[in-house]
Amino acid sequence: MENNKNFKAGFVALIGRPNVGKSTIMNNILGTKLSIVSPKPQTTRMRILGVKHDKDAQIIFLDTPGVQKGKDLLTKVVMESAVGSMEEADILVMIIEADKGWTKEDELLLENYIKKLQKPTILVINKIDKMKDKRLLLPLIEESAKKYNFVEIIPMSAIKGENLDRFVQVIKKYLPESPPLFPEDQITDLPLRFYIAEIIREKIFQNTKQELPYSAAVEVESIEEGQKNKNLLIINAVIYVEKENHKGIIIGKKGQMLKKIGQQARQELEDLLGKKVHLNLWVKVRPRWKEDIRLLKMLGYQYVS
Ligand SMILES: Nc1nc2c(ncn2[C@@H]2O[C@H](COP(=O)(O)OP(=O)(O)OP(=O)(O)O)[C@@H](O)[C@H]2O)c(=O)[nH]1
Ligand SMILES: [Mg+2]
Numbered sequence: 001m002e003n004n005k006n007f008k009a010g011f012v013a014l015i016g017r018p019n020v021g022k023s024t025i026m027n028n029i030l031g032t033k034l035s036i037v038s039p040k041p042q043t044t045r046m047r048i049l050g051v052k053h054d055k056d057a058q059i060i061f062l063d064t065p066g067v068q069k070g071k072d073l074l075t076k077v078v079m080e081s082a083v084g085s086m087e088e089a090d091i092l093v094m095i096i097e098a099d100k101g102w103t104k105e106d107e108l109l110l111e112n113y114i115k116k117l118q119k120p121t122i123l124v125i126n127k128i129d130k131m132k133d134k135r136l137l138l139p140l141i142e143e144s145a146k147k148y149n150f151v152e153i154i155p156m157s158a159i160k161g162e163n164l165d166r167f168v169q170v171i172k173k174y175l176p177e178s179p180p181l182f183p184e185d186q187i188t189d190l191p192l193r194f195y196i197a198e199i200i201r202e203k204i205f206q207n208t209k210q211e212l213p214y215s216a217a218v219e220v221e222s223i224e225e226g227q228k229n230k231n232l233l234i235i236n237a238v239i240y241v242e243k244e245n246h247k248g249i250i251i252g253k254k255g256q257m258l259k260k261i262g263q264q265a266r267q268e269l270e271d272l273l274g275k276k277v278h279l280n281l282w283v284k285v286r287p288r289w290k291e292d293i294r295l296l297k298m299l300g301y302q303y304v305s
Contacts, residue, residue, distance in 0.1 A: 008177055
């Protein structure tokens, strides 16, 4: 590979409002579920790095938390990871939703962040499968072109895989020439225990309602091999919630909810790790975990200053 002078490599930040499909786009391009996904906004809380290895290029995606407002320390930390990714990136990808068009938040993101960075920026109009009237796409593309000099505007359905290939080709066009930046067998920099915590958190997002998902954080305390059985992993994890009644809801009637979350997470972890998994989950109330710097660091929200 060192002999290949035309090799390209660089960082590509995926940015946009919560819920536009950033994590889905990265996962579907990589063909691996690296970043957790849910129908609820503000699913992603830290930057998730994912590497696509091709013969002629290495694309390093930075999936970021949706740009959000809020006064607590968690929001500040989450936003720092999104902004840090934009600053680190060679190429920015801004994502909007086809069926919603340009919203106020999209406009603010463009004005307050993207325009200030002056980097090659691709606009993705995602979820075109949700557009009832396809004739509205062309005017939306035209409207978008007037807002900023995006290097390309790409309509996409990440879920159906429409235009993902073209998107990858366009990224390659704008990537800098560089030798590979990651070893060929590495697809992320996320430590295993944070990855496991994210999978548990995804099951909480998918199974609970209203403020519950936002009240919860997961810390993996230990991962041990079985003493007699090397093919067994024993994982101990704590789910933190902000309120006593949230603890009751997460545990559920006769422990049903916690059991369901645990079973779904265990199933996914066994498939992922190729081992049998014993997953022990505890629920603890920590009213101010979103303001606790030490805990936020332990949870992997690492941009705490
Ligand atoms: N119909 C449709 N749904 C999509 C598409 N892409 C993503 N979604 C759905 O949109 C929802 C949000 O997707 P995510 O990938 O979690 O969005 P995100 O931008 O990462 O959200 P945050 O992490 O909260 O900022 C999920 O329910 C996805 O299944 C698409 O192309 N079409
Ligand atoms: Mg996400």
